[in-house]
Amino acid sequence: MCTTCGCGTDEVKVDGHAHAHGHEHAHGKVNEHAHxxxxxxxxxxxxxxxxxxxxxxxSHDHMLAPSRAVTIExxxxxxxxAEAAVNRRRFAEHGIFALNLVSSPGSGKTTxxxxxxxxxxxxxxxxxxxxxxxxxxxxxxxxATGARAVQINTGKxxxxxxxxxxxxxxxxxxxxxxxxxxxxxxxxxxxxAFDLGEAHKVVMLSVTEGEDKPLKYPDMFAAADLMIxxxxxxxxYLKFDADLCEANARRVNPSIEVMRLSATTGVGMAAWIDWxxxxxxxxxxxxxxxxxxxxxxxxxxxxxxxxxx
Amino acid sequence: xxxxxxxxxxxGIIEDTARREGIRxxxxxxxxxxxxxxxxxxALRFCFESVVRGSVAERARLEIDEAPGQAWCFGCxxxxxxxxxxxxCPRCGSHQLQVSGGTQMRVKELEVA
Numbered sequence: 001m002c003t004t005c006g007c008g009t010d011e012v013k014v015d016g017h018a019h020a021h022g023h024e025h026a027h028g029k030v031n032e033h034a035h036x037x038x039x040x041x042x043x044x045x046x047x048x049x050x051x052x053x054x055x056x057x058x059s060h061d062h063m064l065a066p067s068r069a070v071t072i073e074x075x076x077x078x079x080x081x082a083e084a085a086v087n088r089r090r091f092a093e094h095g096i097f098a099l100n101l102v103s104s105p106g107s108g109k110t111t112x113x114x115x116x117x118x119x120x121x122x123x124x125x126x127x128x129x130x131x132x133x134x135x136x137x138x139x140x141x142x143x144a145t146g147a148r149a150v151q152i153n154t155g156k157x158x159x160x161x162x163x164x165x166x167x168x169x170x171x172x173x174x175x176x177x178x179x180x181x182x183x184x185x186x187x188x189x190x191x192x193a194f195d196l197g198e199a200h201k202v203v204m205l206s207v208t209e210g211e212d213k214p215l216k217y218p219d220m221f222a223a224a225d226l227m228i229x230x231x232x233x234x235x236x237y238l239k240f241d242a243d244l245c246e247a248n249a250r251r252v253n254p255s256i257e258v259m260r261l262s263a264t265t266g267v268g269m270a271a272w273i274d275w276x277x278x279x280x281x282x283x284x285x286x287x288x289x290x291x292x293x294x295x296x297x298x299x300x301x302x303x304x305x306x307x308x309x
Numbered sequence: 310x311x312x313x314x315x316x317x318x319x320x321g322i323i324e325d326t327a328r329r330e331g332i333r334x335x336x337x338x339x340x341x342x343x344x345x346x347x348x349x350x351x352a353l354r355f356c357f358e359s360v361v362r363g364s365v366a367e368r369a370r371l372e373i374d375e376a377p378g379q380a381w382c383f384g385c386x387x388x389x390x391x392x393x394x395x396x397x398c399p400r401c402g403s404h405q406l407q408v409s410g411g412t413q414m415r416v417k418e419l420e421v422a
Contacts (some may be wrong), residue, residue, distance in 0.1 A: 190311035
């Protein structure tokens with residue numbers, strides 16, 4: 001199994017099928033091949049550590065072949081970013097508004113998704129990509145609402161990457177002019193670095209957490225365009241200072257938008273639903289404008305062809 | 310632990326280059342990691358040692374240049390150094406900052422045989 005992309009568990013078995021089409025999997029290959037090699041040659045972990053850098057330097061001195069420098073200057077996440085660009089283009093071509101939902105585990109991502117689906121009532125249609133290390137519980141909760149959902153199990157992976165999302169999209173086949181919500185693995189650290197091709201990262205923080213979370217995990221709050229404070233119906237019972245939390249989020253990201261809501265009572269949901277509908281409309285209209293200009297161009301070219309034919 | 314994915318990304322770039330240029334052994338790998346790139350350097354070194362086993366870079370030394378963090382301060386209307394995302398502007402103390410440098414993660418150079 002590919003530990004990074006999670007191909008090989010239930011839902012991903014279907015995805016695993018897609019893998020047979022020749023996707024290059026540098027990460028999987030490395031993981032799977034490194035271990036047999038290590039065992040086969042019998043050098044343990046400790047050996048490696050004992051010799052460490054000195055050995056590398058030592059052998060370096062005795063090398064006969066001269067060294068040469070090769071300039072690379074490539075971004076380490078270039079491969080992920082290239083796949084994210086493919087996903088982003090696919091979303092744009094189909095008029096799909098894609099959101100990447102990130103938070104710590106237990107902040108209420110799935111509950112908010114279920115309530116969002118019920119509030120949108122198919123306008124626009126919504127499809128969900130669920131990311132978790134194990135189980136397809138969340139995808140099942142989403143499917144129970146009637147919406148399409150695909151579960152990615154990352155195994156030991158701590159985040160979704162653009163490659164996994166590309167696979168998931170092949171199975172999800174979201175409708176044109178719809179919304180795709182990607183529920184990332186519950187983790188406020190790693191998903192910040194991985195572009196999935198989304199329009200926005202939306203970070204969720206429940207009021208049962210600390211108001212200093214944006215200061216403790218600044219990279220995620222810096223990467224997000226919107227912060228949603230969830231479970232706000234519990235505020236009367238807690239010492240959580242929502243204003244201070246907003247101020248902390250703006251310390252790391254002065255332009256972040258903030259919403260407060262409770263998916264359970266429905267208070268504050270209207271603003272979120274409007275935000276989703278507005279975003280979806282903008283993407284849909286951009287697609288329609290592109291199609292319109294392409295049609296005009298085709299008509300122009302056909303006219304030119306007719307005068308010369 | 311996204312340092313593991315980053316280490317795998319580095320190895321991917323090394324292997325692409327090795328295939329393209331017929332490199333048999335990589336002796337040094339030089340990275341540039343920004344101060345604000347959210348990468349734990351010791352964790353990255355540990356992961357790098359693990360992922361390169363059995364590859365052309367198995368014995369490679371990892372050199373990491375740390376690029377300083379930088380931000381545009383809207384109060385001062387100038388570029389200021391920034392060591393961490395939660396820090397205020399070192400000149401005026403404001404948090405109205407836009408990070409402008411120090412988020413890069415790049416493979417700069419390989420020394421190969």
